[in-house]
Amino acid sequence: MRYDFKAIEAKWQKYWAEAQTYKAEMPSKKPKYFVLDMFPYPSGAGLHVGHPLGYIASDIYARYKRLRGFNVLHPQGYDSFGLPAEQYAIETGQHPATTTDQNIQRYRQQLDRLGFSFDWSCEVKTSDPSYFKWTQWIFLKLFDSWYDKEHDKARPVSELIEVFRTQGNAALSAACDEKTPVFKAQQWQQMDQDQQADILLKYRLTYLAETEVNWCPYLGTVLANDEIVNGLSERGGHPVVRKKMTQWIMRISAYAQRLLTGLDHIDWTFALKESQRNWIGKSVGALVHFEVKDLNRKISVFTTRPDTIFGVSFVTLAPEHPLVLELTTSEHREEIQSYIQATARRSERDRMADVKTISGAFTGAYVWHPFTKKPLPIWIGDYVLAGYGTGAVMAVPCGDQRDHDFAHFFDLPIPNIFKDTNVDQEAFTEKSGFIIQNSDFLNGLDYVSAMKVVIEQLESAAAGQGQTNFRLRDAVFSRQRFWGEPFPMYYVNGRPQPISPDHLPIRLPHVDQYLPTEDGAPPLGRATQWAWDTERNSVVDNANVDHKKVFPLELNTMPGWAGSAWYFFRYMDAQNEKEFANQEAMSYWKQVDLYIGGSEHATGHLLYSRFWTKFLFDLGLVPVDEPFNKLINQGMILGTSAFVHRLEGTSTFLSNDKVDGQKTQLIHVDVNMVDASNHLNINQFKGWRKDFADADFVTNDQGHFVVEREVEKMSKSKYNVVSPDEICDQYGADSLRMYEMFLGPLEQAKPWNTAGISGVYNFLNKLWRLYIDDQNRLKVEASEPSAENLKTLHKSIKKVQDDIEGFSFNTSVSTFMIAVNEFSTQSCQSKQVLEPFLILLSPYAPHIAEELWHRLGHSTSVTSQSFPELNEALLVEQTKVYPVSFNGKMRFTLELSLDMDKAALETHVLKHDQTVSQLAGHKPKKVIVVPGKIINIVY
């Protein structure tokens, strides 16, 4: 008899929900463990089998930690602001909140069927006003903070004002705009309020500035750097252009160094840390100033190789560099101008795609070399980017390939400063293995000492200084969208004013449509109720704006990453209306111990979350400055698409083995019409689409129609989507959970193949039949288990424990199968073996484990038991003996199957002494006994 997984799963899901089995304790004396999933965006398509992979893994881990005596916080929520709901709203006129709610309900139903041990009492939704109230609150905190570089932390703006009032800003080391004027205390005191406000804005951690932004005309919004892939929008793949706009910006660059060093103390994969390091892009070098000949101007360049300063043969500016037109001589003016225009016409995309073509123009002007005092020509070239460093480089053709290419192309000199190298064909770009020549005071030095000497010389000649550059840019925080958090900001004379935190949340206004307005203002520009009354402290009708008491509100909304940058703290105390989470809860839960999610967030979400956490830490609002201790990226589950061959220009379909070189078109067919042997259900296929109804089918010799298979990303348009609901209907949630784990290593991408699930499904049925007879009666005995039974059990305990702790969930599934096969051949009916086995199985297949556990007469949940204790002594296996060396002295290595303590090891060695002696033909002279797996015996 097959087990009735539907009834069993529904029964226990209800039981767990009613008993609140998985509610985290608070307060608690137990050790804590916080297991977090990256919360989903609730899309209209619902879940496919790929989505729950990470949730299953984290659920197994959370359940394991509970069995280990931890108080586990394992929450779930929704990242429910976002573009798809808004685009759907634009098309249909439905309010995004409505569709989002529907989608959330659907997600919840689908999630509930899988038996997750989520604590839903602390669910969060980023689009819920009770949640985004605190997102707005944190924004206000950022607005009210500046970054003190001296103490390396954020501080309140009130303290900055105090510094300005008493000392001015000359001696202040703070993160601020490059063009901030220097002023004395007295000057500050004489400024009016507006002037002071403008200065303060240059220091705030979130500030308003006009910048070149990535504007996507199709989406009608700006995008952050990490939302752009190859010059196209990440979502939808629409072209992106540069545009000047006034935007809210996050001063994440202030945290660049801490975001970098923080990586050393967290348990992430090397690859992930590396991509964050690349994104932050620290480069250590020097700023070098070159005086322009016959013009009272300086060109500053950033270089990581100041040691090559005597190899400079020219200077190249980006075409957009502000000094270009000023220093260009009259006879080169025309050429330079046409070059600038030509580059401006080239889109960002062309410029990126085409890195081979070398182009540039000579300005006719020269700079003085800071040491040799010889003139060097100034060129412009589009290989120099305006956005990085100073937009100018000192060209060292012998040490940089791009400079070499440029020099070669325009026939500029290539002086060689590296002794015993040949730089005629290509540059010498190594940072070691050379001695410097032709370089005055650097002659004979290597890279390390030359770097030190040259920076000293630059500084004493006032021609430059050591400097560290970061690639990390400040993050644009405004979006011209409707479905996001409104900014708690209004404008007085064009200057931003914060709304007091007491009046949060600021809710989204009603709009008639969700499109940008005709004149290009964001969708909130359509709202009629969207002005701030400073007397009544409420949102009022726009018609009331009088610029005395009633002012216009900000029209932009916050980006998608705002709500997800801090949600993990909210789970700790999700219902709190007075704080984003109380201190007691936060000092207990501290940080996320295990975070599981996709690698697509490697540079976006994970970087912004770390930034906000560090900021909140600086203000003493949270107890940790890194949010996620251990992080695992689960791999994507791919779809196995099915195709049929259609003979070109006909309606004849050929089975895969009948194609035989004929010209065919491949057509996607729904994978649900294909069986495990790749045979197409022809009748279903005919009914699938009208134009296939009368088609002819050429089958193989067995009368089957075989389809072509290919692994692709799972997507609706490829008809390869498999829904978890179908799988739950057919095989049950326990089968789905185990099969997803069984598919392969968690972090690896792997194809889904529904046919394979029969393996785990059969396993669960086998387990059921082993202990439940045809009359639905329990078949267990309370007799002493045999040594064999115990060995199988403890082998499984050891393996499953090691697997879970090492996140190798796939091999545990095999372990369970092996165990049940062995129990079956051993006819193991022992209750003493079954009970611990069920506890062991419960993280993977909680429903069937719970059912059998209760049938054994227990009244409490199997998931609240303790992980079975391992008896390693039961696991000692045949000792293996290997010869180690034959030269004169005989030496053997004895390998034992497990760690054991010293006494057990000595007994074991004595036992195996005979075997060893027989093999070697000698008595051992010395036995080295080390607690551990391998010992040496010397003869």
Place this chain on the structure above:
RNA sequence: GCUCAAGUGGCGGAAUUGGUAGACGCGCUGGAUUCAAAAUCCAGUUCUUUCGGGAGUGUGGGUUCGAUUCCCACCUUGAGUACCA
């Protein structure tokens, strides 16, 4: 181009410190059961073979008594990143 990861049967994959390669599952083959099918159970399933064995973890070398595992070079695939000075 650079960085990282990975290449093992027909397929997904296992081998956790260098120690019986291919666990476990899918698929396939044969058998039992059945009027038949499904389901279930049993046996087999890397290749090759003169049935002794031989070869075998992308390719070619190296270290070792012993290498899927460590080292070097190369090839292929995937991911990330890209005129970053």
